[in-house]
Each structure stands twice: as C-alpha cells, then as structure tokens.
Amino acid sequence: MPHRPRVLIIAEAANPEWVSVPLVGWSLAQAMRRRAHVHVVTQTRNRDAFVRAGLVEGQDFTAIDSEAVAAPMYRLANLLRMGSGKGWTMVTAIASLSYPYFERLVWKKFGARIQAGEFDVVHRITPLSPTIASSLAPKVAAAKVHFVLGPLNGGVPWPKGFDSERRREREWLSYVRGAYKANPAHRKMLRSSALIIAGSRHTAGEIPAAHQHKTVWLPENAIDPARFNLTAPQDLSGPLRACFLGRLVPYKGPDMLLEAAAPLMREGKLVLDMIGDGPMADDLRAQAERLQISHAVTFHGHLPHDQVQPVLARANLMTFPSIREFGGGVVLEAMALGVVPMVVDYAGPGELVTGETGYLIPVGPRPRIVAAFRAALEALAADPSGLPVKAQAARRTALADFTWDAKAARILAFYAAIPDLQAA
Known part of the structure; x- marks a missing residue:
C-alpha cells in the first residue's frame, strides 16, 4: 500500500x-x-x-x-x-x-x-x-x-x-x-x-x-477541534450546571433526566440547559411545570451549530440518558469542551466514556435509570471536587483519540x- x-x-x-x-x-x-x-x-x-x-x-x-x-x-x-x-x-x-x-x-x-x-x-x-x-x-x-x-x-x-x-x-x-x-x-x-x-x-x-x-x-x-475550541471553566462556586443536547424524543430520555434531577433543582442545587427540539418539547415543558422546576431549566430549542458551543461550555455535566444511541457524537463534543459526560452505559456512549472521563449509569428499566441518575447527581452536588480532574481527562482523550x-x-x-x- x-x-x-x-x-x-x-x-x-x-x-x-x-x-x-x-x-x-x-x-x-x-x-x-x-x-x-x-x-x-x-x-x-x-x-x-x-x-x-x-x-x-x-x-x-x-x-x-x-x-x-x-x-x-x-x-x-x-x-x-x-x-x-x-x-x-x-x-x-x-x-x-x-x-x-x-x-x-x-x-x-x-x-x-x-x-x-x-x-x-x-x-x-x-x-x-x-x-x-x-x-x-x-x-x-x-x-x-x-x-x-x-x-x-x-x-x-x-x-x-x-x-x-x-x-x-x-x-x-x-x-x-x-x-x-x-x-x-x-x-x-x-x-x-x-x-x-x-x-x-x-x-x-x-x-x-x-x-x-x-x-x-x-x-x-x-470531533473537529476547530468547531469545539472553548474550554468549560468547571466553576464549582454555585449550583451544578447540567446540559442535555439532542432531539427531544423518547429514546434519548429527556423526561427521565427531568424526573431524576427534579429534587436537586427544587432545592436550588442544580440548573439545566436543554438544547434541542422534537415531538416531546411541549410535554417536557408541562412536566417541568408539574415537577415545579421550570425556574431551573432553560429550553433553548434547536440552536445553530455555532450557538451550541457557548451554552454547552457553561456546563459542568453533559447529562445524557439515551438508551439507544448508535454513535454518541454529542458526548464527544462535550468531552472536547471539558464538560464531563454522564451517560447510560449502553451502545455508543458507553463505548466512548470511561470511569476516568465521566460517569457511566448502568442500563436497566426506566425506574432504575432514573434512580441511578438521581443518586449520581446528588453525590456530585454534595461533593463536586472530582469534576475538574475528569473534565481534563475527557478533553485530553477527545482531542488525542477522537x-x-x-x-x-x-x-x-x-x-x-x-x-x-x-x-x-
């Protein structure tokens, strides 16, 4: 050759x-x-x-x-x-x-x-x-x-x-x-x-x-480093900031994320950015109202690609409970910015994230995934000190290998x- x-x-x-x-x-x-x-x-x-x-x-x-x-x-x-x-x-x-x-x-x-x-x-x-x-x-x-x-x-x-x-x-x-x-x-x-x-x-x-x-x-x-060239500051001085990026459809689990994060959001310990649009958008807004967390979640809808990076780079965590993701490109995009991924350990995302670069939530029935996400988020809200090290490892891995x-x-x-x- x-x-x-x-x-x-x-x-x-x-x-x-x-x-x-x-x-x-x-x-x-x-x-x-x-x-x-x-x-x-x-x-x-x-x-x-x-x-x-x-x-x-x-x-x-x-x-x-x-x-x-x-x-x-x-x-x-x-x-x-x-x-x-x-x-x-x-x-x-x-x-x-x-x-x-x-x-x-x-x-x-x-x-x-x-x-x-x-x-x-x-x-x-x-x-x-x-x-x-x-x-x-x-x-x-x-x-x-x-x-x-x-x-x-x-x-x-x-x-x-x-x-x-x-x-x-x-x-x-x-x-x-x-x-x-x-x-x-x-x-x-x-x-x-x-x-x-x-x-x-x-x-x-x-x-x-x-x-x-x-x-x-x-x-x-x-990922293309030229398109993801910011670095998340991993500011730990306020409430945790999480971000969801993807189509608002059932298999990506945005409703599971709202349910899991709701107690922390009501207590002022977590805020959430939801980037994306889809058939679940209205139901998710109604769910946020029912859970009394509308004040802590921002629904950005669909954003042009050049507007995604500034929102995502503000986050500590990329919270992505998708249960059937083939590739998981958004996970790599978050890692390239130094945003720590928290994903279901199944299919694409589970092959991209390790214990050094993020958090892997075991796959299972819906109640088990919700409970595991909630437990992981509560542990981080209590002690977020490990996030900067994982963020550096995630960014380093994305830019070297992906x-x-x-x-x-x-x-x-x-x-x-x-x-x-x-x-x-």
Whole structure:
C-alpha cells in the first residue's frame, strides 16, 4: 500500500452543512483527503455544499444524480415513517431499495477506471447502516482492488422495559430488522470486502464469524477541534450546571433526566440547559411545570451549530440518558469542551466514556435509570471536587483519540494491514 494511497471514497451522504450521517460522511472524507489521494463520490443533493466548501467538481469530487429513484423513494419513506423524526428503521429499509441505483451509476462512471488500476482502495463510508448491501464490492474485488466497508453502525437492540418508547418512535420494522442477513447481496458484499470497519462493538459482533478476521472496531463519531475550541471553566462556586443536547424524543430520555434531577433543582442545587427540539418539547415543558422546576431549566430549542458551543461550555455535566444511541457524537463534543459526560452505559456512549472521563449509569428499566441518575447527581452536588480532574481527562482523550484526523490516521493503518488480514 503506498504511503499516500489513491482512494475512491463512496459517500452517498456527505454534507458539511448538515448533521448526523451526512456530517460523518463529509468529515471523514475530508480528513482522508489530508492524508491520501482521494476522490469523493457523493449524491447530487450535496453538490452545492461541496462547492461552497471549496472543492472542485471533477477534480476533488463527483456528484452522482440518482434523483430519478432517490427522490420518489425519499417521499415514500417520509410517508411511511408516520411522523417527522420517527420510524428510522423504515427510512433505512426504503433507502436499501433506492441505494443500488446510486451504486449502479457509480460503477457506470468509475468502473473502467477501477478496472484499470487507477485506485488502490475503494472505500464506502456511507451509508453507515450494515443492512444496506453494496453491489460495488464484488465488482471492485474482481478488479483486484481492495474494497473497504465502513464504519458500519446501527441496529442496537432496544433495552428491556422500553417497548412503549419503541412504539412511540414508530419502530415497527425493528422487530424484523435481522431479515437483512438473509439477503444474498449482503453476504456477497461481506465476502468481497478486504476490510470491514465496525463503528460500534454491537455491529462488530453482528459480522459473521467467517469475516471477523478482517473486521476492526473504530467508533463512528469524532470531533473537529476547530468547531469545539472553548474550554468549560468547571466553576464549582454555585449550583451544578447540567446540559442535555439532542432531539427531544423518547429514546434519548429527556423526561427521565427531568424526573431524576427534579429534587436537586427544587432545592436550588442544580440548573439545566436543554438544547434541542422534537415531538416531546411541549410535554417536557408541562412536566417541568408539574415537577415545579421550570425556574431551573432553560429550553433553548434547536440552536445553530455555532450557538451550541457557548451554552454547552457553561456546563459542568453533559447529562445524557439515551438508551439507544448508535454513535454518541454529542458526548464527544462535550468531552472536547471539558464538560464531563454522564451517560447510560449502553451502545455508543458507553463505548466512548470511561470511569476516568465521566460517569457511566448502568442500563436497566426506566425506574432504575432514573434512580441511578438521581443518586449520581446528588453525590456530585454534595461533593463536586472530582469534576475538574475528569473534565481534563475527557478533553485530553477527545482531542488525542477522537478527532477526525486521528481517525483518518488509524484508517490508513488499517489499509496497510489489509494483506495481513487477507492472509489470516
């Protein structure tokens, strides 16, 4: 593998102006561009954002117009998901039907160049879902070029006791999600991949045993130090300041946080900033009124990305009781600012936080999570002296191990190890 390999990155979703998966696709592709000879292939909806970011079409990236299939399927997904921000398994299922057309156009555009040996690696970064098969993988492998898949992430099981939240999220298809493993195209993709990057321990565990030797773990999310460049002062002179950052939806547990923190808030020992919007917003405000804590909680609603950092950096704690978080990017953002995370020890956040950098609350039924959060917050309100040390460790870890550049460096090391993986 050359020191600066020639990489064709497939990132159907990649956009610097959006969040979630498109921001992951963009950020990782950009970090790879700084370390390798990269050409990015994305969907046409991202073209203008790429150009505004300074990339040159044809030279740095190619936009594939798959709207003939993608647009009507997107409208169908929005219809079937039964509510904005809900039914993500349905959205992914519909995407798995429309995505093959995108890859068909990618091969039509780049197939001859791949077969001619212009690229050392073809790396599909997005979609992240392990359920969406790639028809490119066997074609690239047949051309004697390494096909790399990932980071793959998703499908974390719902914890026991949260079926009502599952139904409120319209996650009907999640009960039969495992059916994707029977798809012959999915099995062929795994066989044809030279390297599989799993974005979570759960996803790594879902890869069949026959392919474990070429599967590596690398958390999906990372941070851009330029976007998170403040440092939380960790002021311990007043009441504890906690912050919640995320969509106001059942599985992220904002209602559990209000219930857990209510006694301290009524006593004036804790104040809370809630950043985000969603279908629970009105219910949460009503809950705050019932609990008599409205004076101690500020609902900021949705904030532009550049306005999130100043609010988050005021906090001592990032309190995040999500019970089904695949990546946990907001946890890394808090750590980068020196805000100590308190998270449920399950899925993504549980893989990012350690006892040195934050507080891990055991997963369990709702009453147990509420009680454990309350106990941890009460202990800190009584003695917050350990927070500055954890804050420093969290910031140090985020900036050393969880930047996009650090992730790109690890991926290049994975590329270099492909011959050893194939020989295993």
